[in-house]
Amino acid sequence: MTTLISPSPTRSHTSPEEARRRRRIRVTLGILAILCAVGIAAYLVYDVRGSWEYAMDLRGRQVGSLVVVGAAVGASSLVFQTIAGSRILTPSVMGFDALYLLVQTIIVFFFGGTAFMLMGVGERFVINTVVLAVFGMLLFRWLFGRNSRNLLVLVLVGIVIGSLFGSLTSLASRVLSPNDFLTLQDVMFASFNTVDANLLWVAGIVCLIGLAALVPLLRYLDVVDLGFDNAVALGAPYHRVVTATLAVVTVLVAVSTALVGPMLFLGLIVANLARQILPTHRHTELVLGSVLVGVLCTVGGQFVVGHLMDNGTTLSVVVNLVGGIYFILLLMRTVKL
Secondary structure, rough: OOOOOOOOOOOHHHHHHHHHHHHHHHHHHHHHHHHHHHHHHHHOOOOOOOHHHHHHHHHHHHHHHHHHHHHHHHHHHHHHHHHHOOOOOOOOOHHHHHHHHHHHHHHHHHHHHHHHHHHHHHHHHHHHHHHHHHHHHHHHHHHHHOOOHHHHHHHHHHHHHHHHHHHHHHHHOOOHHHHHHHHHOOOOOOOOHHHHHHHHHHEEEEHHHHHHHHHHHHHHHHHHHHHHHHHHHHOOHHHHHHHHHHHHHHHHHHHHHHHHHHOOOOHHHHHHHHHHHOOOOHHHHHHHHHHHHHHHHHHHHHHHHHHHHOOOOOOHHHHHHHHHHHHHHHHHHHHOO
């Protein structure tokens, strides 16, 4: 049986430069953790008027959903980029958000807006999670089984799937009644204002389980990032690692999307910021950094949108605007390279 050769040097052979680099990474992670704690505290206590009990209950649920979404999207996007071999691909870019919108449109189209609103949030959460999880496993397994790390194929498939689901959503929404269309508009954008406490607990537990399932895979992902040939040569169970990682990614993305709605470019921003901030290829540090950056982006972004801008817009609109520009810049840089 071939054993995995660790790509990282042992502690006894660590050079002074390597020691400084690791110290810088630890300091950066500590700063990110402190910023997250400060951001959460500020969000909870800033400009509280009226009943503190009501404010803490409402804001506590909002912060909980922001943390779950930031952590799930950050971790899943970073490891997905490693498997895809590209820094411009995330699960959302591959059609997850477009499918979420299509599922909501189909429900309203066949059952009407009234039935949609009467449907329990738990039922909608289960339907969305199951559909997104099944779609993700089928799509990712087919793509990475036949066209592993083929960037051109992955980008084209993501564009085609997103366009197809978007066109079907647009077609179905055009024949809806005005009342049904207004009902559908309420779920088109991610919302952290009204999150069911029971669903938040379920999503939080599933997110923790998913993150825990990633931990034993991280040292193998360090080698998978080197490419198929190098990973196999170093003894990594490439296909098994990819399959297990995709399963975890699918569950994390499905749960976060079903909880609050689509956030198309959040994963792209968070994963690339984590890679730029942390000068390392070790996924143990990268995933932790991506989780912290994701939480900081969601909590900080919602603080600005909700408290400073008085909910004049939504976080998803800001993320999609900034992320869309960032995606184009990354794509242009990739083409030049």
